[in-house]
Amino acid sequence: xxxxxxxxxxxxxxxxxxxxxxxxxxxxxxxxxxxxxxxxxxxxxxxxxxxxxxxxxxxxxxxxxxxxxxxxxxxxxxxxxxxxxxxxxxxxxxxxxxxxxxxxxxxxxxxxxxxxxxxxxxxxxxxxxxxxxxxxxxxxxxxxxxxxxxxxxxxxxxxxxxxxxxxxxxxxx
Numbered sequence: 001x002x003x004x005x006x007x008x009x010x011x012x013x014x015x016x017x018x019x020x021x022x023x024x025x026x027x028x029x030x031x032x033x034x035x036x037x038x039x040x041x042x043x044x045x046x047x048x049x050x051x052x053x054x055x056x057x058x059x060x061x062x063x064x065x066x067x068x069x070x071x072x073x074x075x076x077x078x079x080x081x082x083x084x085x086x087x088x089x090x091x092x093x094x095x096x097x098x099x100x101x102x103x104x105x106x107x108x109x110x111x112x113x114x115x116x117x118x119x120x121x122x123x124x125x126x127x128x129x130x131x132x133x134x135x136x137x138x139x140x141x142x143x144x145x146x147x148x149x150x151x152x153x154x155x156x157x158x159x160x161x162x163x164x165x166x167x168x169x170x171x172x173x
Contacts, residue, residue: 016160017150017160019147020146021144021146028152029149030151031148031149033145033147036144036145037119037143037144037145038141038143039140039142040127041079041116041135042115042118042127043109043112044131046112047064048133056139057079057088060079060115063092063115064094066105066114066115066116067096067097068097069099076092077117080117080142081142082139102122106122109123109132146171
């Protein structure tokens with residue numbers, strides 16, 4: 001088991017499968033969708049008291065928006081919004097960012113560094129406890145897929161197949 005947010009080479013590195021937050025561009029891989037994970041924008045009550053609560057995505061230009069940078073390109077992910085069934089993406093800015101670790105971005109948000117767009121399941125407990133607050137809820141509802149990837153050419157052991165079946169079944173609920 002290895003946890004990382006980088007593209008791997010299945011042949012050279014000996015991995016059996018990978019889970020990614022987007023569909024692959026490599027056609028030599030089999031992609032099996034696990035789920036669509038809901039995105040939310042969160043901040044601490046203290047940050048919102050200090051900086052104000054944005055009412056629209058355009059107001060994010062006046063906020064610290066913690067960047068999640070893709071390891072493959074070094075570019076920040078665009079933040080996604082849904083309003084009246086139309087999805088838009090906005091480039092945000094901040095002096096804070098993380099590359100390859102969503103939990104580092106959550107840690108920055110928990111410590112009042114700014115707003116962060118992440119998966120709801122990652123911050124659900126923080127939302128329930130009040131440590132983080134969801135903002136721009138009326139622009140929510142966007143998701144990103146989680147995809148299970150493995151190479152066409154690889155014979156998967158029964159142990160790996162059982163793990164894949166477990167993941168698919170668990171995330172279906």
